Amino acid sequence: MYKLFYHIGRYVLLVRGIFKTPEKFSIYYQLAIREAVSMTNGSLFIVVIISTFIGGVQTIQIAYQLETGLLPDSIIGSVVAATSILELAPTVLSFILAGRIGSNIASQIGTMRVTEQIDALEVMGINSKGYLLIPRIVAGMISFPVLITISAFLMVVGGMFAGQAGGEVTVTEFSQGMTEYYDGFQIVVMYIKAVIYGFLISSISAYQGFYTSGGALEVGEASTRAVVFSCLAMVVADYLVAELLL
Amino acid sequence: MAIEVQNLHKSFGDKHVLQGIDFTFHKGKINMIIGASGSGKSVMLKSIVGLMEPDEGKVIFDGVDFHHCDMTTKRELRKNIGMLFQGSALFDSMTVEQNVTFPLQMFTKNSVAENRDRVAFVLERVKLPGSEKLYPSELSGGMMKRVGIARAIAMNPNYLFVDEPNSGLDPLTAKVIDELIQELTYEYEMTTVVVSHDMNSVVNIGDNIMFLYKGKKEWEGDNKAILAITSGPLEEFVFVSDLIRRN
Numbered sequence: 001m002y003k004l005f006y007h008i009g010r011y012v013l014l015v016r017g018i019f020k021t022p023e024k025f026s027i028y029y030q031l032a033i034r035e036a037v038s039m040t041n042g043s044l045f046i047v048v049i050i051s052t053f054i055g056g057v058q059t060i061q062i063a064y065q066l067e068t069g070l071l072p073d074s075i076i077g078s079v080v081a082a083t084s085i086l087e088l089a090p091t092v093l094s095f096i097l098a099g100r101i102g103s104n105i106a107s108q109i110g111t112m113r114v115t116e117q118i119d120a121l122e123v124m125g126i127n128s129k130g131y132l133l134i135p136r137i138v139a140g141m142i143s144f145p146v147l148i149t150i151s152a153f154l155m156v157v158g159g160m161f162a163g164q165a166g167g168e169v170t171v172t173e174f175s176q177g178m179t180e181y182y183d184g185f186q187i188v189v190m191y192i193k194a195v196i197y198g199f200l201i202s203s204i205s206a207y208q209g210f211y212t213s214g215g216a217l218e219v220g221e222a223s224t225r226a227v228v229f230s231c232l233a234m235v236v237a238d239y240l241v242a243e244l245l246l
Numbered sequence: 247m248a249i250e251v252q253n254l255h256k257s258f259g260d261k262h263v264l265q266g267i268d269f270t271f272h273k274g275k276i277n278m279i280i281g282a283s284g285s286g287k288s289v290m291l292k293s294i295v296g297l298m299e300p301d302e303g304k305v306i307f308d309g310v311d312f313h314h315c316d317m318t319t320k321r322e323l324r325k326n327i328g329m330l331f332q333g334s335a336l337f338d339s340m341t342v343e344q345n346v347t348f349p350l351q352m353f354t355k356n357s358v359a360e361n362r363d364r365v366a367f368v369l370e371r372v373k374l375p376g377s378e379k380l381y382p383s384e385l386s387g388g389m390m391k392r393v394g395i396a397r398a399i400a401m402n403p404n405y406l407f408v409d410e411p412n413s414g415l416d417p418l419t420a421k422v423i424d425e426l427i428q429e430l431t432y433e434y435e436m437t438t439v440v441v442s443h444d445m446n447s448v449v450n451i452g453d454n455i456m457f458l459y460k461g462k463k464e465w466e467g468d469n470k471a472i473l474a475i476t477s478g479p480l481e482e483f484v485f486v487s488d489l490i491r492r493n
């Protein structure tokens with residue numbers, strides 16, 4: 001328990017420490033953009049594949065569960081869209097991104113720590129916390145919403161086509177159900193989650209990397225811890241958002 | 247006078263690594279900290295450059311008390327400090343050119359062309375001209391050290407710190423790196439501090455040497471005096487280590 005508070009305290013100090021003695025803004029800006037582009041590109045493929053399939057599977061399974069014939073088929077469209085937007089695209093996808101992006105951030109920064117690159121920054125007089133964390137956190141908060149938008153869209157499209165292909169529900173019925181029960185607030189919630197997850201995953205992973213000590217083995221451990229703690233923080237945040245907003 | 251260390255203490259838990267060190271590092275000279283593995287050489291170097299906060303004592307850079315001055319003074323001073331790390335610590339996501347340009351970009355208002363000229367100049371000085379576009383992973387250990395030196399001197403610092411310049415290098419390359427450090431130190435009149443346990447370097451380039459033993463400064467002198475030592479822990483340290491290279 002003591003250790004948990006120690007880590008949380010040090011994490012908070014790290015996140016606060018990034019704002020001390022900022023370097024040239026233009027450099028952070030460029031770095032953040034570059035990071036955001038590389039995060040997005042690096043995860044695009046897996047996001048596309050996974051989202052499309054999750055959408056398809058949802059339609060088939062919901063259709064199977066509703067096979068009583070009491071409800072119109074169009075309900076499938078509304079359920080698939082709502083769960084995708086509210087939970088599957090932001091949360092489930094972010095678990096995958098924690099593995100992809102979080103472990104990457106932790107191992108990059110961890111390697112910099114154990115090979116004294118962070119010391120090299122500090123000796124030059126650069127605020128290494130700010131230099132390493134700000135671009136990555138900003139990039140996380142930009143690229144997560146982008147990836148999650150793509151994901152939600154593809155889940156719905158995947159669901160639509162799986163329904164059409166398997167004969168569970170036609171595209172027309174699906175979209176009819178979707179629009180009938182459309183609620184703009186769900187999209188707002190999705191973006192709130194996306195931004196929070198982007199922040200949590202990038203900052204927690206950076207924290208794990210930043211306080212690595214030792215060698216290559218410890219870098220590997222840090223990147224595993226980054227994924228585990230990011231996921232834990234995400235479920236807590238997910239619960240809080242649901243509790244507070246819905 | 248250049249860098250003065252006064253009563254430096256540093257402990258980790260109950261391990262008292264530095265127990266009150268006093269020493270002066272001179273300008274335009276190669277100042278060396280020597281000692282056995284684990285004697286606290288790196289801790290001393292890190293305390294001097296501010297990577298570690300000493301528990302007690304002062305480090306004074308030409309009149310500026312490094313650990314007790316305001317942020318602006320500290321930042322100004324830092325621009326005057328270059329450091330070569332044991333593993334070179336090049337930024338591995340950047341090319342040689344980007345590595346060397348990095349401090350210039352962060353701290354000067356130089357134009358791109360000015361930076362390019364400066365990079366070409368320092369790479370020439372470390373005898374690696376034309377290596378701008380290579381990545382650290384494409385360099386040998388000796389080349390990495392040279393790029394590390396190039397990055398350290400890019401800002402034309404007054405103080406140069408070097409941790410184990412010879413670790414992982416063959417004797418011939420080690421000698422070349424030593425001599426490069428010596429040449430640059432004399433030419434630019436830098437206050438250079440080298441941490442080493444390689445007796446060859448010590449004898450070859452050490453102008454002002456301190457021997458760290460059990461947390462204290464056991465001995466100080468130059469590279470002629472050190473060979474005349476006939477007893478005590480320093481004698482053991484000097485003559486137990488590998489054969490001393492002929493010059």
Ligand SMILES: Nc1ncnc2c1ncn2[C@@H]1O[C@H](COP(=O)(O)OP(=O)(O)OP(=O)(O)O)[C@@H](O)[C@H]1O
Binds near residue numbers: 282
């Ligand atoms: N961050 C740290 N936390 C705890 N103990 C440390 C830390 N850094 C160094 N020490 C301890 O301080 C002592 C001196 O270490 P230091 O790295 O300065 O030795 P060294 O003289 O540089 O040795 P080497 O020649 O092997 O590099 C060692 O016993 C080490 O365990």
Ligand SMILES: [Mg+2]
Binds near residue numbers: 287288289
């Ligand atoms: Mg050392």
